[in-house]
Amino acid sequence: IKHYDMRYEYYGNSGNNFSIGGFYKDITQPIETKLLVGDDSYSLTYINGESAKVYGVEMEWLIDLSMFQFDGFFSSGNITLSDSQTTLSAEDAGTQSLKRRMTGHSEYVLNLQLGYDSANGDHSGALVYNVFGERILAAGAGDRGDAFEQPFHSLDLVYTYYPTYSSTIKLKLKNLLSEDFEVLQDNIVVKSTEIGSELNLSFKMSF
Numbered sequence: 001i002k003h004y005d006m007r008y009e010y011y012g013n014s015g016n017n018f019s020i021g022g023f024y025k026d027i028t029q030p031i032e033t034k035l036l037v038g039d040d041s042y043s044l045t046y047i048n049g050e051s052a053k054v055y056g057v058e059m060e061w062l063i064d065l066s067m068f069q070f071d072g073f074f075s076s077g078n079i080t081l082s083d084s085q086t087t088l089s090a091e092d093a094g095t096q097s098l099k100r101r102m103t104g105h106s107e108y109v110l111n112l113q114l115g116y117d118s119a120n121g122d123h124s125g126a127l128v129y130n131v132f133g134e135r136i137l138a139a140g141a142g143d144r145g146d147a148f149e150q151p152f153h154s155l156d157l158v159y160t161y162y163p164t165y166s167s168t169i170k171l172k173l174k175n176l177l178s179e180d181f182e183v184l185q186d187n188i189v190v191k192s193t194e195i196g197s198e199l200n201l202s203f204k205m206s207f
Helices: none
Strands: 002-011 017-028 031-035 044-048 051-064 073-087 108-117 123-132 135-138 147-149 154-164 167-174 180-185 188-194 198-205
Touching: 031 135
Parallel strands: none
Antiparallel strands: 002 017, 017 051, 031 044, 051 073, 073 108, 108 123, 123 154, 135 147, 147 180, 154 167, 167 198, 180 188
């Protein structure tokens, strides 16, 4: 892998920071996921493409929201916008295109967090949102098109309480939007998994 990037970073008061950068990756023999020909059970195999490239921009930030009279609150996150292209041999591509987006690559990834830290250090919390764009889970084979994993919108809530210096109580609520895992192939749902929401309460003490 040959990797090139250029980045600008800014650091301000109260821990505020911001960065933006561009990147380009030139990859030899990338590992690609491919469906098996004639397999109705949706089995996968792995092949090496001839070459691939990935390029895009990414941004990150951390902002103290006390300037807006929201004491203790902060915002952080990152956004990546990118594209890719992989080149396959005629033998591996079969009836599919010799060039396409890399498997597992999303054209956008977004992570956002609204956090809170109390002034006395006893409490902290975060509301976290993540999403990725549609991505090829596995390349098509034969007359079967590429299988696309659909965007997954994740919203989690985490609250932490420190009753003493050596103890921690943490509450996690995961997948509040009740999103499901879904794969489309030729615009037909071929795989779907109900993820559900999750609640987790834990207590930790150090001795």
